[in-house]
Amino acid sequence: MTLLGAPLLQGPAVDMVVESKANDLQRAIQRLTILYTHDALVLLKNSLSVPKLLYSMRTAVCADCPSLTRFDLLLREGLSAILNVDLDDDRWLQASLPVRDGGLGVRCASTLALSAFLASAASTSELQACILPTESAEIPYELANSALTAWITLSGAEPPTGAATHRQKEWDLRCTDKAWTGLLESTSCPRDRARLLASRAPHSGDWMLAPPVTALGLRLSDEEVRLAVGVRLGTALYEPHLCHHCRQKVDARGLHGLVCRGGGGKHQRHSMLNDIIWRALGRAKIPSQKEPLGLSREDGKRPDGVTLIPWSRGRCLAWDVTVPDTYATSHLGHTSTGAGEAAERAVVSKRVKYSTITTTHDFVAVALETAGAWSKEGLQFVSELGRRTSDATHDPMESSYLFQRISVALQRGNAICLSGTLPPISELC
Secondary structure, eight states: OEETTEESSSSHHHHHHHHHHHHHHHHHHHHHTTSOHHHHHHHIIIIISHHHHHHHHHHSOOTTOHHHHHHHHHHHHHHHHHHTOOOOHHHHHHHTSOGGGTSOSOOOHHHHHHHHHHHHHHHTHHHHHHHSOGGGTHHHHHHHHHHHHHHHHHHOSOOOOGGGGGOHHHHHHHHHHHHHHHHHHTOOOHHHHHHHHHHTSTTTTGGGTSOOOGGGTOOOOHHHHHHHHHHHHTOOOSOOEEOTTTOOEEOTTOGGGGTOSSSSHHHHHHHHHHHHHHHHHHHTTOOEEESOSSSOOTTOOOOSEEESSOSBTTBOEEEEEEOOOTTOHHHHHHHTTSTTHHHHHHHHHHHHHTTTGGGTSEEEEEEBOTTSOBOHHHHHHHHHHHHHHHHHHOOTTHHHHHHHHHHHHHHHHHHHHHHTTSOOHHHHO
16 A cells, blocks of 8 residues: 555555666666766766655665665666776775765665654654544554664664754764774775775765766766776776886776876876866956966975965965875875875975965965865865855855865876876787
């Protein structure tokens, strides 16, 4: 028996609904593999996977439904096919976390089902009590109590209380926290710990929130998406080989390309990021100049740019962009214990380097790591720049757009660095 498409009780009706959604997902994945990877990932994450099932999960207890397991299996295999990456159990667990928690935002339905139902049951409990006759009022309470018991077993946490029980995010947060903590505690490898910590840092996954619009420079190529996802999840990216530039051995993870001094990817990445900062200042009606002449430096080196009108307290702003590598051997001791530590150390280094400029200008080091973690100083500057752009354009989303553009440029630059270790196609022919 169903009401408005929602099964009223557990049993065949729930199986039928979930099985129908699983068949729809299977058909959708076959078509998504034809599209560009970036487009397919956005459609799968935001529309064609768990969002199609969310109504049923909020109105019925679906957690024990056998078809839900099939739905998750199809989702895992489809995501692997779309991204062209191998997803073992740990990689799939991370990928199924929200973007803010280090995942790809392609949620696992069996994990989310209990949180969705309990939030819906809590927010409608008073209405149910008013509508249902006394002799039938115990049925929804029995369903909610059994779901709550299963949720406590799954999350290992105390349920939310008060108004928080009405929000699905509050229930889900405890489950995702347990999953991410389990991933972090299960590895002792500094490189993997640094990767997990950085993946959960603020704005490190903003490239996945950007609409894939070619005209705005926000669409990543299939290979760029594969590399960005592979670095975030720690999957194998290449067959082990020798670096084309320095002849050092490159392992399957391919991270040597992020530190190799022989390629030109670092310079391209730096130019793209600096150009975004410069254009954002212009959009905020703050004229600026790249690599200005005349600022005091004994060795002749110049910061990346300076504003031509005061930024604050009557002083112009000089900025310098830097991208330290999260996985560099010299940084792993710090990045494996705290997200953004390499960026913070880069800020200190830049302030020493440009100490003479700070006497006449406000100076900010825009430091973000290759894994996406920001320094506090850089984060504050970009947030303030986004706010000033919003004041100029009257668009409240300017800060989000700016972080997304920077995140996309970082992934594009990382892809150039990683691919630079491979020999040119002409040498392979």
